Amino acid sequence: MTDDMTDHILRMRGITKTFPGVKALQDVNLAVRRGEIHAICGENGAGKSTLMKVLSGVYPHGSYEGEISFDGQPCRFTGIKDSERHGIVIIHQELALSPYLSIAENIFLGNERTRRGLIDWNRTNAEAAELLERVGLRENPVTPAMDLGVGKQQLVEIAKALSKRVRLLILDEPTAALNDEDSAHLLGLLRGLRDEGITSVIISHKLNEIEAIADSVTILRDGRTIETLDMKAGEVDEDRIIAGMVGRDLEHRFPPHEPRIGEEILRIEDWTVHSPTQHGRVVVSGASLTLRRGEIVGLAGLMGAGRTELAMSVFGRSYGVGISGRVYKNGREIRLGSVREAIAHGLAYATEDRKRYGLNLIEDIKRNVSAAALGKLAGRGWIDDNEEYRVAEGFRADMNIKAPNVMAVTGKLSGGNQQKVVLSKWIFADPDVLILDEPTRGIDVGAKYEIYSIVNRLADQGRAILVISSELPELLGLCDRIYAMSAGRVTGEVSRSDATPERLMQLMTKEKE
Amino acid sequence: MAETTSGKVTTREGAPAGGGLPSPRAKAPGTRLSVNLRQSGIYVAFALIIVLFSVLTGGELLSPQNISNIMVQNSYVLILSIGMILIIIAGHIDLSVGSVVALCGAIAAVLMVEMDTPWPLALLVTLVAGALIGAWQGYWIAYFGIPAFIVTLAGMLVFRALTLTVLGNQGIGPFPDEVRTLSNGFLPGYLGNIGLGPLGGADLFTLLLGLAAVAGTVGTQWRARQGRIGYRQQVDALPLFALKMAAVAVVVMTVVVQLARFKNLPWVLLLLALLVLGYTLLTNRAVFGRHIYAIGGNVHAASLSGINVKSVTFWIFVNMGVLSALAGIIFAGRLNQAGPTAGNGFELDAIAAAFIGGAAVQGGVGKVVGAITGGLIMAVINNGMSLIGAPSERVMLFKGLVLLAAVAFDIWAKRRAGASAG
Numbered sequence: 001m002t003d004d005m006t007d008h009i010l011r012m013r014g015i016t017k018t019f020p021g022v023k024a025l026q027d028v029n030l031a032v033r034r035g036e037i038h039a040i041c042g043e044n045g046a047g048k049s050t051l052m053k054v055l056s057g058v059y060p061h062g063s064y065e066g067e068i069s070f071d072g073q074p075c076r077f078t079g080i081k082d083s084e085r086h087g088i089v090i091i092h093q094e095l096a097l098s099p100y101l102s103i104a105e106n107i108f109l110g111n112e113r114t115r116r117g118l119i120d121w122n123r124t125n126a127e128a129a130e131l132l133e134r135v136g137l138r139e140n141p142v143t144p145a146m147d148l149g150v151g152k153q154q155l156v157e158i159a160k161a162l163s164k165r166v167r168l169l170i171l172d173e174p175t176a177a178l179n180d181e182d183s184a185h186l187l188g189l190l191r192g193l194r195d196e197g198i199t200s201v202i203i204s205h206k207l208n209e210i211e212a213i214a215d216s217v218t219i220l221r222d223g224r225t226i227e228t229l230d231m232k233a234g235e236v237d238e239d240r241i242i243a244g245m246v247g248r249d250l251e252h253r254f255p256p257h258e259p260r261i262g263e264e265i266l267r268i269e270d271w272t273v274h275s276p277t278q279h280g281r282v283v284v285s286g287a288s289l290t291l292r293r294g295e296i297v298g299l300a301g302l303m304g305a306g307r308t309e310l311a312m313s314v315f316g317r318s319y320g321v322g323i324s325g326r327v328y329k330n331g332r333e334i335r336l337g338s339v340r341e342a343i344a345h346g347l348a349y350a351t352e353d354r355k356r357y358g359l360n361l362i363e364d365i366k367r368n369v370s371a372a373a374l375g376k377l378a379g380r381g382w383i384d385d386n387e388e389y390r391v392a393e394g395f396r397a398d399m400n401i402k403a404p405n406v407m408a409v410t411g412k413l414s415g416g417n418q419q420k421v422v423l424s425k426w427i428f429a430d431p432d433v434l435i436l437d438e439p440t441r442g443i444d445v446g447a448k449y450e451i452y453s454i455v456n457r458l459a460d461q462g463r464a465i466l467v468i469s470s471e472l473p474e475l476l477g478l479c480d481r482i483y484a485m486s487a488g489r490v491t492g493e494v495s496r497s498d499a500t501p502e503r504l505m506q507l508m509t510k511e512k513e
Numbered sequence: 514m515a516e517t518t519s520g521k522v523t524t525r526e527g528a529p530a531g532g533g534l535p536s537p538r539a540k541a542p543g544t545r546l547s548v549n550l551r552q553s554g555i556y557v558a559f560a561l562i563i564v565l566f567s568v569l570t571g572g573e574l575l576s577p578q579n580i581s582n583i584m585v586q587n588s589y590v591l592i593l594s595i596g597m598i599l600i601i602i603a604g605h606i607d608l609s610v611g612s613v614v615a616l617c618g619a620i621a622a623v624l625m626v627e628m629d630t631p632w633p634l635a636l637l638v639t640l641v642a643g644a645l646i647g648a649w650q651g652y653w654i655a656y657f658g659i660p661a662f663i664v665t666l667a668g669m670l671v672f673r674a675l676t677l678t679v680l681g682n683q684g685i686g687p688f689p690d691e692v693r694t695l696s697n698g699f700l701p702g703y704l705g706n707i708g709l710g711p712l713g714g715a716d717l718f719t720l721l722l723g724l725a726a727v728a729g730t731v732g733t734q735w736r737a738r739q740g741r742i743g744y745r746q747q748v749d750a751l752p753l754f755a756l757k758m759a760a761v762a763v764v765v766m767t768v769v770v771q772l773a774r775f776k777n778l779p780w781v782l783l784l785l786a787l788l789v790l791g792y793t794l795l796t797n798r799a800v801f802g803r804h805i806y807a808i809g810g811n812v813h814a815a816s817l818s819g820i821n822v823k824s825v826t827f828w829i830f831v832n833m834g835v836l837s838a839l840a841g842i843i844f845a846g847r848l849n850q851a852g853p854t855a856g857n858g859f860e861l862d863a864i865a866a867a868f869i870g871g872a873a874v875q876g877g878v879g880k881v882v883g884a885i886t887g888g889l890i891m892a893v894i895n896n897g898m899s900l901i902g903a904p905s906e907r908v909m910l911f912k913g914l915v916l917l918a919a920v921a922f923d924i925w926a927k928r929r930a931g932a933s934a935g
Contacts, residue, residue, distance in 0.1 A: 339819040360810030372818040386744040
């Protein structure tokens with residue numbers, strides 16, 4: 001391709017990366033203009049992360065085909081240190097801070113401020129404080145990293161990148177784990193850095209953010225470049241990006257659904273939970289809510305509002321101490337002292353963090369599907385593994401889990417397919433009440449639609465579904481009724497017809513009166 | 514009749530995999546070999562080591578008396594490795610088993626020799642003592658939340674100290690004949706000898722037991738295969754299935770014939786065979802066994818799936834205590850004395866057996882048969898090298914390198930499989 005007059009800081013041409021048996025990238029091109037925010041979009045497995053690993057030297061020169069030029073110079077990075085010397089810094093989705101080290105120590109890790117071979121603590125902390133100022137984080141540099149929330153840790157990572165005199169900042173799903181407030185701050189910071197002349201490449205699933213912040217978007221699909229869109233030209237909206245990502249028009253983001261709501265099935269009254277780590281701190285305070293058969297109920301709230309804590313403490317006290325309150329199932333008060341009892345009473349909870357809390361990643365689909373209801377497959381303590389196979393195969397076909405067979409290890413499935421395995425596990429336990437915590441986090445658009453369809457189907461079977469989500473459009477599109485939580489309290493309840501993002505946001509940010 | 518032989522992937526249970534429907538052709542060509550290699554590597558290595566030492570010892574390794582010796586001399590470590598593999602699958606470790614072996618041997622000796630307790634009662638009391646020791650450690654690990662490494666390191670010291678106290682710092686013996694027979698002795702020739710042509714006379718009862726074991730194995734495998742076909746799962750093609758069964762039959766019958774030619778079946782081998790059978794069933798088919806794998810694979814997910822993590826953890830340590838007591842009795846009976854240094858280093862042998870046998874350091878992976886094979890690999894190395902007169906430091910060196918190589922191979926194979934998945 002001939003160079004036009006545009007000033008490109010980065011050009012990747014004809015990148016092909018092959019793993020044994022898999023072509024992860026095929027002839028991918030990427031051109032990033034100096035001083036812009038460039039988004040990379042694509043479904044899971046489209047090759048976004050692989051491309052960034054090629055760029056940052058995680059996959060060194062020689063392990064891929066194609067060429068990279070940075071600032072007009074051809075580059076052959078031998079490793080991540082090498083690319084950092086050129087000013088390319090990548091911040092991975094899983095943050096890599098050392099929990100017991102201070103903010104300042106983390107920022108200068110591997111790059112220590114020294115005097116005559118010893119660490120110069122005054123300089124370290126003073127320079128760290130300057131960097132924190134730049135990223136807008138008001139914390140003492142000697143605070144241990146583990147005392148910070150995810151959002152603040154993300155800012156420390158960026159401060160660390162700035163300390164390396166970054167010129168091209170790569171962020172892999174930076175806002176995936178952040179609440180709206182922290183996301184907004186982060187996006188504002190990226191804009192500020194752009195004004196200072198730092199170019200950013202951002203991988204994100206959150207299309208509204210991309211629309212808000214990106215100057216151009218490159219779309220990958222199946223390891224190939226599909227197109228690069230100029231966001232300034234206008235006319236590019238979320239639907240346009242989705243169309244590029246999935247290769248077809250997604251008429252609607254949410255499947256149509258006609259709810260058939262029945263009688264009350266679960267009622268939680270005056271539920272209060274204390275923090276297990278911080279003595280005396282109230283995490284959920286006097287929360288009450290009701291679920292009905294066939295109803296999809298949303299639970300909105302910012303991070304730290306106590307939604308997950310509420311759900312997990314109800315689910316057999318798997319979170320929290322000093323729990324008080326009452327739970328009624330079909331009008332009768334029940335005791336949920338352990339997860340086992342909760343399952344026996346027909347509750348299920350699909351966690352927000354499926355890799356850490358939801359799946360046994362080294363086991364196959366079959367054994368994950370059966371994990372919560374093994375008793376159904378076992379007579380007198382012995383498991384019928386043929387029956388287990390049949391059940392799991394049934395779910396694989398039914399839920400459209402993309403795997404050659406149910407002996408496939410779940411750790412190697414994509415996020416969407418992993419989520420379907422988690423759902424299968426709970427559906428097999430046949431619950432009346434299904435709590436779904438962030439059911440589509442980190443899942444691509446096509447798989448989200450499938451998950452929504454499954455949720456609708458489960459509701460139609462007469463189950464009650466409680467959906468916890470940080471994405472307001474998801475709650476608005478999916479739920480029949482939405483509760484909002486703020487600072488541990490249920491601050492309001494909105495029916496589908498009355499729900500607007502503004503109304504919910506108001507309830508979600510409501511202070512204690 | 515025979516399903517397609519192509520596209521077959523063998524899973525960890527040795528169960529044939531692959532949907533009954535369109536077969537998993539999509540898999541990368543390289544993956545299948547490495548997956549298979551990772552699972553069967555240990556058996557291949559075992560076979561190679563046997564061949565190597567057979568050649569080096571001029572066939573003496575496989576002589577009737579030597580096979581019998583290998584089994585009897587290593588039975589206690591093999592018994593320990595069964596308990597250890599369960600603990601390692603659950604993601605824990607037990608460093609105290611050597612000391613527990615010594616303490617239980619000492620308890621049995623005091624009961625039988627000094628207090629003249631009838632031997633069956635003494636055995637029972639010793640096993641209960643082992644269970645209580647396991648319960649003690651299980652409590653701290655499961656319910657109090659102290660890492661097993663620390664609890665059992667403390668146990669290693671505490672139980673050794675108790676051993677010395679119980680024994681008054683000296684060996685106690687001799688043991689009653691029944692206990693010595695259990696450790697060292699052979700089944701009586703119930704049915705007399707028969708001639709095997711050039712191989713000479715052999716015990717008929719032992720041969721019949723061997724045949725029954727082979728028939729039982731083939732029968733169960735065949736039923737399992739038919740069951741899978743009934744559920745339209747992919748299974749080994751008939752010729753391959755037959756080949757595997759033939760291999761099992763040849764290996765079992767070789768050992769059995771050699772044993773029958775020497776004396777009869779050692780009692781400990783019978784005991785060991787029953788334990789292997791029982792614990793294989795437990796890990797493969799029982800809900801409890803499945804819970805152990807689930808905990809080792811992801812303890813949070815297990816807990817949120819309603820598995821009682823604490824109780825399962827507690828009971829695998831109780832189980833380890835009972836097996837340690839059993840090993841302690843057998844070891845003491847074999848030496849005909851309970852000594853203060855009994856069981857020194859057994860924990861390391863048992864741990865090494867589990868890891869050579871394919872257990873994963875992070876937990877969640879491992880098989881009883883694997884641990885036994887790992888233990889036998891070390892046993893054959895010990896035995897073979899002593900037959901050729903190698904000094905003990907060289908034996909230790911070789912065993913150390915084999916352990917390192919086994920785990921290195923496992924990690925390498927895992928990484929390869931991971932890389933191809935991208």
